[in-house]
Amino acid sequence: DIQMTQSPSSLSASVGDRVTITCRASQTISNYLNWYQHKPGKAPKLLIYAASSLQSGVPSRFSGSGSGTDFTLTISSLQPEDFATYYCQQSYSTPYTFGQGTKLEVK
């Protein structure tokens, strides 16, 4: 199975900050990497697919990059509604696996 490792596990930031979350795969996955936002009690939401493609309706302050084994999610200017948990996920092969999550909290 492909292991996905995110860092950091938690992050404190303020509105307006630039935030970067990293995700590393245990083997190469090309660009088969997706990012989701999850708020408590809500359905997870797809933000980025194929490593760098912005899902329709997602604000442009979200961006993704990377290929192979190393990937990043960047939020250019944090908004109040962005405080949530973020997960990377590989869609290269089953079993599809997620990172452990990065909880983004208000500083």
Added chain:
Amino acid sequence: EVQLVESGGGLVQPGGSLRLSCAASEFTFSNYWMSWVRQAPGKGLEWVANIKQDGSEKYYVDSVKGRFSISRDNAKKSVFLQMNSLRAEDTAVFYCARGDGLFDPWGQGTLVTVSS
């Protein structure tokens, strides 16, 4: 608006069974793979199973193989997860999601609690 609504969760004893349902609306259900993903309390997301458009291919995470079975009814625009021999470690919120590997959208989830 594309919508997925899960149902069927609840409290079940270890060794028991439960059948989850997910009703889809506002998209051509028969054109898409469908998946189940779960989240145990305080834990991250875990993909559980998926099923091809016509039901001819199904895949499972190792921890549920032989105990869980995914199925679908395209006429009713629904996907199901039959869960047998449930264990305490199966306690989780179960989400239905459209897609194979790329999950969008997701339902709100249904809670399954396995406890005596």
